[in-house]
Amino acid sequence: MSQTVSPLPERGPTGRRTAKGSLSGNSPQRVERPAPLRQVVYDALAELIINRTLEPGQHLVEADLAEYLGVSRQPVREALQRLQSEGWVDLRPAQGAFVHMPTDEEADQLLGVRAVLETHSARLAASTATEEHVARLWELQNAGVAALEADDSEGLVTANAELHSYITELTGNAVLAELIALVDRRVRWYYTPIARPRAHDSWHEHAELIEAIAAKDTATAEKIMAQHTERTRQAFHERPEATQE
Amino acid sequence: MSQTVSPLPERGPTGRRTAKGSLSGNSPQRVERPAPLRQVVYDALAELIINRTLEPGQHLVEADLAEYLGVSRQPVREALQRLQSEGWVDLRPAQGAFVHMPTDEEADQLLGVRAVLETHSARLAASTATEEHVARLWELQNAGVAALEADDSEGLVTANAELHSYITELTGNAVLAELIALVDRRVRWYYTPIARPRAHDSWHEHAELIEAIAAKDTATAEKIMAQHTERTRQAFHERPEATQE
DNA sequence: CGAACGTCGATTGCATACAGTATCCCGAGA
DNA sequence: TCTCGGGATACTGTATGCAATCGACGTTCG
Numbered sequence: 203m204s205q206t207v208s209p210l211p212e213r214g215p216t217g218r219r220t221a222k223g224s225l226s227g228n229s230p231q232r233v234e235r236p237a238p239l240r241q242v243v244y245d246a247l248a249e250l251i252i253n254r255t256l257e258p259g260q261h262l263v264e265a266d267l268a269e270y271l272g273v274s275r276q277p278v279r280e281a282l283q284r285l286q287s288e289g290w291v292d293l294r295p296a297q298g299a300f301v302h303m304p305t306d307e308e309a310d311q312l313l314g315v316r317a318v319l320e321t322h323s324a325r326l327a328a329s330t331a332t333e334e335h336v337a338r339l340w341e342l343q344n345a346g347v348a349a350l351e352a353d354d355s356e357g358l359v360t361a362n363a364e365l366h367s368y369i370t371e372l373t374g375n376a377v378l379a380e381l382i383a384l385v386d387r388r389v390r391w392y393y394t395p396i397a398r399p400r401a402h403d404s405w406h407e408h409a410e411l412i413e414a415i416a417a418k419d420t421a422t423a424e425k426i427m428a429q430h431t432e433r434t435r436q437a438f439h440e441r442p443e444a445t446q447e
Numbered sequence: 448m449s450q451t452v453s454p455l456p457e458r459g460p461t462g463r464r465t466a467k468g469s470l471s472g473n474s475p476q477r478v479e480r481p482a483p484l485r486q487v488v489y490d491a492l493a494e495l496i497i498n499r500t501l502e503p504g505q506h507l508v509e510a511d512l513a514e515y516l517g518v519s520r521q522p523v524r525e526a527l528q529r530l531q532s533e534g535w536v537d538l539r540p541a542q543g544a545f546v547h548m549p550t551d552e553e554a555d556q557l558l559g560v561r562a563v564l565e566t567h568s569a570r571l572a573a574s575t576a577t578e579e580h581v582a583r584l585w586e587l588q589n590a591g592v593a594a595l596e597a598d599d600s601e602g603l604v605t606a607n608a609e610l611h612s613y614i615t616e617l618t619g620n621a622v623l624a625e626l627i628a629l630v631d632r633r634v635r636w637y638y639t640p641i642a643r644p645r646a647h648d649s650w651h652e653h654a655e656l657i658e659a660i661a662a663k664d665t666a667t668a669e670k671i672m673a674q675h676t677e678r679t680r681q682a683f684h685e686r687p688e689a690t691q692e
Numbered sequence: 693c694g695a696a697c698g699t700c701g702a703t704t705g706c707a708t709a710c711a712g713t714a715t716c717c718c719g720a721g722a
Numbered sequence: 723t724c725t726c727g728g729g730a731t732a733c734t735g736t737a738t739g740c741a742a743t744c745g746a747c748g749t750t751c752g
Contacts (some may be wrong), residue, residue: 238540239706240528263733276696279735280528283485287532295483296713296734311622318567319560378558382627484736508703519737525706541704541743697750702743709738716731721723 235358239273242387244412246271251290251301252391262291262299289388309392314437320366323382323428324411328374328420335372336416342368343412346405358401359390365408369415393434396441400434407433484518488526491516496546497533497636507536507544534633556638558683559631562676565611568627569656569672571618573665580617583659587613590655591650603646604635610653614660638679641686645679652678 217383247267250256264275286293292300302372329340342365349357364445370379407430414423492512495501507527513520531538537545576584588608592603611631615624652675659668 265733275734276706276708280525283525283529284532287529295716297542298734308622311620313565314620315564315623315626318563321562322563375556375559376555377630378560381560381630385626510703520704521736521738542745543704693752695752698748699745700745700747702745704743705741707738707740710736712733712735714731714733716738719726719728721726 218342239277240280240284241271243267243271243277244284247281248290251285252394256301258301258303260301262301263375265299288384304392308390309438310435311430312385312389312392313435316426317383319378319382319436320370320431321424321428323370323373323375323378324415325424326375326378327369328415328418328423330374331372331415331418336412338368339365339412340417343405343408345380346408350401350405355398360396362401362404363390366432369411370416393438396437400437403433404430483524485525485529486517488512488516489529492526492530493535496530501546503546503548505546507546509543512605521525533629547570549637553669554634554683555680557630557637558676558680561627561634562629562673562680563613564623564630565676566669566673568618568620568623569660570665570669571620571623572614573660573663573668575664576617576618576660579635581657583613584610584657584660588650588653591653595646595650600643604639607646607649608635614656617660638683641682648678649675 212414229281242400247256256262264278264282268275268278282293282299285291290302292302294300301430342361346361346365348357349361364384367379367383371383373379407426411426411430414426463567492501492507501507509520509523509527511608513523516523526658527536527544530536531544535547537547539545587606591603591606591610612624612628615627618624629676651673656668656671656675
């Protein structure tokens with residue numbers, strides 16, 4: 203899960219951190235901390251899986267990955283286990299890790315769950331959004347449209363992710379946001395091949411959604427998001443060639 | 448080992464398993480396999496956290512846990528990381544694991560997410576349930592009522608969990624079921640202290656829910672589950688003493 | 693007397709070593 | 723030719739070792 207910065211300014215009884223005055227007003231520009239290796243490895247492997255360098259079904263040998271990444275097996279193991287808990291790989295006992303093979307059924311289930319969560323998210327966002335939030339939403343929306351017109355496939359995916367992600371933030375429900383992030387990432391993995399043709403309609407629907415949020419119209423926001431995700435699901439089912447099975 | 452760092456070697460599963468015919472019809476009663484230590488450790492730690500032997504905020508030292516459980520640090524590390532990914536502990540870099548401290552806000556968010564997921568689950572269950580399924584539901588319901596009358600607190604929690612769990616199974620959506628299991632388990636952790644007074648009403652509502660499912664009345668099932676989870680949320684907020692903060 | 697500094701112990705993070713087990717290859721027998 | 727072992731191989735699962743880092747305590751200086 204996300205390495206959220208622990209909201210623990212309090213350090214227990216030994217509160218030695220007395221306000222100095224000289225630094226109290228400054229922004230908490232903390233020093234850059236070297237990321238734990240397991241985190242780096244996790245990111246690297248996730249990237250390799252998402253961009254299909256590691257193909258579904260492929261056997262991931264710890265030693266090979268370790269050598270490839272220039273680390274020992276230990277961080278690789280830890281990364282693999284986290285990848286399993288998030289559905290990217292299957293860890294068969296005494297056999298090792300295999301890149302998860304997405305089935306149509308599973309993709310459909312994921313899309314279903316995503317629809318529910320995102321719909322709820324949209325409703326909450328509509329009920330809590332302020333003007334600044336809406337402004338930011340339009341910013342992201344414009345970035346997406348720009349990417350669309352520039353035919354920037356990469357940027358399009360990012361923009362889409364950022365927009366949805368920001369909406370989940372607006373809900374103020376961190377648990378919900380985390381879950382959506384998890385599900386969305388996997389959906390995108392399955393969905394990437396057909397993202398292109400869907401993109402145009404998608405951004406049009408985004409605009410409607412933002413308008414509903416701006417108007418604090420929870421019912422409409424909910425409805426639009428439900429349609430939006432449901433259409434995505436339809437697009438998945440109507441995709442040209444069924445690659446699985 | 449692979450000398451060249453070029454594309455990782457193909458390790459695809461070599462399907463040598465030809466159908467024998469003699470066993471093809473038998474149930475896959477596979478031999479009992481010794482559970483991986485990390486799994487055992489995970490279960491043990493989760494249990495210790497849930498029953499409050501390990502208190503929220505407590506620092507979990509790998510070496511101590513390892514000695515206590517009679518294993519090495521390695522399986523403990525792996526278990527702790529999984530516990531983090533599921534929200535039971537916080538892993539502060541270079542400091543170790545601390546039992547997560549649930550805040551009221553987080554509990555509320557979890558209850559909110561649970562409500563959404565369970566509501567969706569109820570609707571799906573109502574749309575797919577067969578007569579056998581409904582019969583099984585009544586079985587579980589009766590078990591719960593029996594535990595209630597016997598004042599069996601332990602059994603009550605289990606029965607409740609099993610009933611909800613079975614409903615999620617009925618949805619046929621494994622992804623949804625997994626997510627609900629995750630969320631429910633944590634909800635129960637926070638919620639345990641106030642479970643008792645809520646139990647009676649709860650089982651009455653369960654009965655209505657099962658009736659709706661039996662009648663394949665998706666709208667009603669959805670509504671009842673929404674009320675059910677929402678009342679649980681209310682009960683949480685109206686609990687006698689606020690222990691947090 | 694208070695605050696800053698240096699040292700020490702404790703604990704994590706990573707690497708390596710060892711043991712158990714599943715898989716694969718190959719040869720013997722029906 | 724096909725099936726059934728035997729043995730070697732490769733990989734995972736677990737344990738241990740080592741260095742880096744963090745927190746705490748005691749000391750010294752203003």
